[in-house]
Amino acid sequence: MITLHGITKVYKNGPLEVQALMPLDLHIESGEFVAIMGSSGSGKSTLMNIIGCLDVPSDGSYELDGEPVQTLSEEELAKVRNRKIGFVFQSFNLLGRQTVLQNVTLPMMYAGLSREKRNERALDLLDKVGLAERVKHRPTELSGGQKQRVAIARALTMNAPLLLADEPTGNLDTKSSYEIMALFKQIHEEGTTIVLVTHEPDIAEHADRVITFGDGRILSDKRKGSERS
Ligand SMILES: Nc1ncnc2c1ncn2[C@@H]1O[C@H](COP(=O)(O)OP(=O)(O)OP(=O)(O)O)[C@@H](O)[C@H]1O
Ligand SMILES: [Mg+2]
Numbered sequence: 001m002i003t004l005h006g007i008t009k010v011y012k013n014g015p016l017e018v019q020a021l022m023p024l025d026l027h028i029e030s031g032e033f034v035a036i037m038g039s040s041g042s043g044k045s046t047l048m049n050i051i052g053c054l055d056v057p058s059d060g061s062y063e064l065d066g067e068p069v070q071t072l073s074e075e076e077l078a079k080v081r082n083r084k085i086g087f088v089f090q091s092f093n094l095l096g097r098q099t100v101l102q103n104v105t106l107p108m109m110y111a112g113l114s115r116e117k118r119n120e121r122a123l124d125l126l127d128k129v130g131l132a133e134r135v136k137h138r139p140t141e142l143s144g145g146q147k148q149r150v151a152i153a154r155a156l157t158m159n160a161p162l163l164l165a166d167e168p169t170g171n172l173d174t175k176s177s178y179e180i181m182a183l184f185k186q187i188h189e190e191g192t193t194i195v196l197v198t199h200e201p202d203i204a205e206h207a208d209r210v211i212t213f214g215d216g217r218i219l220s221d222k223r224k225g226s227e228r229s
Contacts, residue, residue, distance in 0.1 A: 001162060001193050002028040002051060007060035009046050009216075020046040022216040023060065028195065030161065033188045035204035036197045038213030044197045045166055047213075051195060052085050052164045053077050065161065082110055086155030086192075090167040092147040094139040094154075100126065101135040104154045111158060125153040129183060145176025152183055156192075163187060165196040169203055181206045 009021040020043045028034055036044050049055035050062065053069060062069040065084055072080065087093075094103050104122040113121075126135050129149040139147050148168060155163055165184070169177035177200075185206060188194050196207065204210050212220045 001030040001032070001065060002026065002195075003063040004051075005061045005063075007047075007050060007057045007062060009043070009050065009055075010058045020216055021050075021057070024216075024218065026211075026218065028193065030193055031191065032209060033184075033194045033207045034196070034209045034211060035207035036195065036211050036213060037199065037201070037204050038219070042213040043216040044213050046216075048164055048166050048195070048197055052087060053081050054087075082107060083158055084160050084162055086158070086160040086163045088148065088151050088155050088163070088165040088168045090170040092139070092144075092151050092171075094147060094150055096139055099136050099138055100131065100142070100150050103139065103150055104157060107154060107157045121157060122153070125156050126150070128156075129153045143176070144172050145179060148172060148176070148180055149183065152180070152187075156187065161191075161193055163192050163194045165194070167197050167199065169198065169200065177203065 004024060004026040007021060007024045007026075008019070011018045011020055024047070036047070038044055046055070050057050053064070056070070064080065067080070069077070069080070095106070098106075101119070101122055104126060105118040108118040108121060123132070123135065126132055129152055131146060131149055131153070134142060134146065139150065142150065169180050172180065181203060184194055184196065194207075198204050209221070209223045211218055
């Protein structure tokens with residue numbers, strides 16, 4: 001699903017340079033559930049943005065679902081993001097002026113699906129995440145956990161094979177966090193590959209593989225029941 005080879009990231013702001021990722025190799029198989037941990041500033045979000053094709057690496061190669069990403073045009077990249085990747089962020093990133101239903105239908109609008117199809121699919125997904133009663137509300141009228149469930153429904157609309165989540169429970173209380181993790185588990189069991197960044201060990205425990213970052217490097221990479229490096 002994901003193969004990174006010699007990936008680096010250097011942020012340049014005038015004379016200031018920050019090397020956020022040291023040369024990095026990483027392979028994630030289709031169907032894995034991976035948690036990424038590590039201290040603040042260790043490069044987790046930088047890596048997620050590269051995997052999600054939201055940012056480009058400074059060096060190295062990236063193959064997503066068998067396709068070398070660096071050869072794609074902006075337009076092709078946008079298509080890859082729309083079709084292959086669902087995103088969930090700590091801060092939800094919902095559109096405040098739109099209803100819950102509109103937020104969820106948006107990726108399908110970009111993909112050119114009919115209104116009828118969009119609404120049918122969005123209502124199905126909102127039902128799945130337990131928000132059937134809230135479809136006409138705006139995100140500001142929802143709790144944090146509910147907002148995140150809208151974001152998850154939105155991330156699932158295109159049936160993307162890969163779900164990326166950067167601290168999805170970072171703004172949530174314990175109970176909502178567990179509800180969100182139960183949803184991720186269910187989504188994983190249905191066949192979606194999940195890569196999730198978290199600071200919380202009990203959240204990472206839900207994953208089958210835990211990668212720990214430090215200073216732009218992979219410090220450890222452990223699968224449940226065995227140790228890899
Ligand atoms: N746009 C940017 N310009 C310059 N430096 C950046 C930029 N984004 C991130 N960095 C730097 O790159 C390094 C890695 O940042 P990153 O956001 O990937 O860390 P993180 O592991 O996600 O941290 P956190 O747990 O706090 O979210 C940090 O030193 C950060 O200051
Ligand atoms: Mg981060």
